[in-house]
Amino acid sequence: MDTIVCLKQVVDPELPQWDFAIDPATKRQVRMGKPLVISTYDENALELALQLKEKTGGKVTALTLGPQGEVKDAVRLALAMGADEAVVIDDPQSPQRLAADKASVLAAAIKRIGRFDLVLTGCESADWVERAMAPFLAEALGAACVTFISRAESRDGALSVRRTSEEGFQTVDVRLPAVLSVTSDEAIRPRLPKVKDIMAAMRKPVANWTRADLGAEDAGGAKGVEVKDVSIPERTTKVEFLEGEPAEQAEALVARLRALKIL
């Protein structure tokens, strides 16, 4: 099964809260000087792709869109974990773009890569949480799409996946080619590369393309979606003292908590 995994590099979502800043000019998170990591669910998607490859064979290609200078670590990690090759689409503007805009470029790249049975993405990115990439890609590629999958099993050329929904789990048989967005599962724990894999990764092929190579010239401005404003939610703390004897305080406390709909 040949799989293409889309990986997005984001500012480390585990940075301390007060290290989070928004650039008012671009209305985007400040990236300068912050550690970048592969978005959490994208790493899960890669792990799932590698597990499928271990069972059914085939090839795993890591695909990423971003400012070329910034994505080296992500690409190297993906190759060290076990991806066979990587494609980088250089786009210095990518951190400003949203899913709708990027999907067309990624789809063009996937078509250029050619053969694939599966395209995997994370179910949501750790920064924008749009949850839209997989459907956009599926539409552009004319492939089937299942979102929020946590397990996948291949059976005679077809794929059976487990989807997490609000009601519980759904088991879905998917025709290939398909685009799947991956959530988390205890069986999906992104592997730690062994040192010999890290060394081997240095010799694996990485293709560097530009948007122009894909015929996706930058039209400027966002497609379909526009960000009007962003802000960091403010957290306030209020302290109330309840008067009286302990028994009265307890009663008052219960009443307050009920009023606040906590109880």
Place this chain on the structure above:
Amino acid sequence: MSITLLRGAIVLLMLTVAAGVSARKLWRVYRLIRLGDGPVPLQPIGRRLSHLVIEVIGHTKVFRRFSSGLLHLFIFWGFLVLLSTIIQVFGEAFVPGWTLPVIGREPWFVLLQDVFIVLVLIGVAMALYLRLVVRPWRLVTQDQFGAYLILGFITGIMTSLLLSRATGIALGHAGWAGGAIVSRAVAGWFEGISTPVIRGVFEAAWWVHIGIVLYFLTWIPEGKHLHLITLGPNVYFQKARPRGALAAVDIETAERLGASRAEDFTWKDNLDVFACMECGRCTEVCPASNTGKELDPRRLHTDLRKQLTAVGAQLLAEVPPDEIKRPALVGEVFSEAFLWQCLSCGACVEECPAGNDHIDKIVGMRRHLVMEEARLPENMEQALRSMEARGHPFRGAAVTRTAWTAGVQVKRLDQGATAEWLLWVGCAAALNERNHPSMRALVSLLHAAGMDFGILGDAEVCTGDPARRIGNEYLFQTMAKQNIATLGRFGVRRIVTICPHCYNTFKNEYPQFGGQYEVWHHTQLLARLLEEGRLRPNGSLRTAVTFHDPCYLGRHNGEYDAPRRVLGAIPGISTVEMAQCRDKAFCCGAGGGLYWFEDRTGERVSHARTRHVAATGAQIVATACPFCTLMLEDAAAATNATARPVDIAELLAQSMGPGA
């Protein structure tokens, strides 16, 4: 054929057989040792010889247990002195009454021999008392049979020697006996006994003596008694690199990373296992063993010896690799828990009378687990991933690297400032709020002393130390090289740091990759500033303090005094030492990467340490390491202990009065 000739011929035959058997066994041990690779460091001869003299002849390590030391000293020196009598006894086989030329008949020498016969017997008696009455844990868990056998041999050799000397005197053919007061006294017992009987006793004692000595000779190359031969070379060849430095691996060329088979260790590691006398001192001091964990540094050596002997025999017999019968060294002989419980605290290394290095072997096997198999405890893995992604091992840290500088005046080299000294903060101090007061105190002290210093701010990245101890040499080297480049870019030559782990890495490990700096621990610099009168504490603290030695400042770098000098300079402080202090200090539980993984088996190491603190009655436990502060704080909170940790810098700053 004359009796003398016949006797000479028999003894010669016995000697040849015994020496042959012994040599064959030794040759085998030598070949097993040489299955390992690694350099043979002959230089510097002077320093190595002086170590040999001090540690072996002087018994410095053995004397860390006084009575064991004394009894062993009697037996060991007795062995050296009485080698002369053994040679003489063999000489007598050929020339009756023969003694060593020149000194053999000197009264003082003869006296010396007599005195040592008695001292060795006293030593044996002490050993029996220790084993039968005192029964320390480390001895009762030993191979007891072998130990009693050897004591029996020694007793046999000594009594037969004494008897043959005494009967020789009684028979009147000892013209040398002037100084032999003990032998003469024993000879007195034979007065009035008929000459043939005495002659019979003499002959019997003489043959028994030769017999035991020769049997003993064939027996030495086995088990723990081999240390008679291996210990000298083991001490001579002890590693030249600083105690706190682990050996670098050439990742690019290494065929296998780390050790997972008996033959993967260096020849020196192999010599270690053959020099181990199973004394158990390492295990007796090991904080992991002491808190009920599986780790047992003595077993590390005895089991490695068994494996090397069994697997080595097959290798030497050229059994094809896939037909060699062996249990998995990592996972079966030593469980993963065993390997992950080591704090790399160095207590075992400090104690070992054979000069063995336990940490090298454990880290060797960890290297295999981490780099070849990518198998390690979850939290350690997270710490390493965090080092890669964020440049620090504290996943989920709630503060940024420079948060502690809020409201503090400190130059930022990463923002263009220049300074004579780099103040290296280290991740443990920077990324844990609990340590921020220590950092602020240190900065205020350095300002008060008029020091010109700055920090790297956001350009500071973990030294890589946790990765190296956990076994990810690759990540360590990557980070070391990156840091050396950064320090070069900022022209850093002098470093002062609050973290003993960073201190050790800069001082002892970065030189392996070309990074040479003048490195100071903050307690060393503060002691110096106090002595130069650049810091003058005036306020009195009036409190009882005990000092917890960080392993990487104390044992690994030999600095026990600077922190104590600083404490001594603070007016009003009274210091009480813990029973386990200085080179006998007990780890806080964070070393060896175990800050990120604590085995829940048995008692927590940090809780045990808190008990040691409590036993002193001190109100404060002074620390000199941000990891120790974190561990002891948590442990004190969890065990409701009264004494809380405070970094020495903070104590000193408090005594500087307002405005300091």
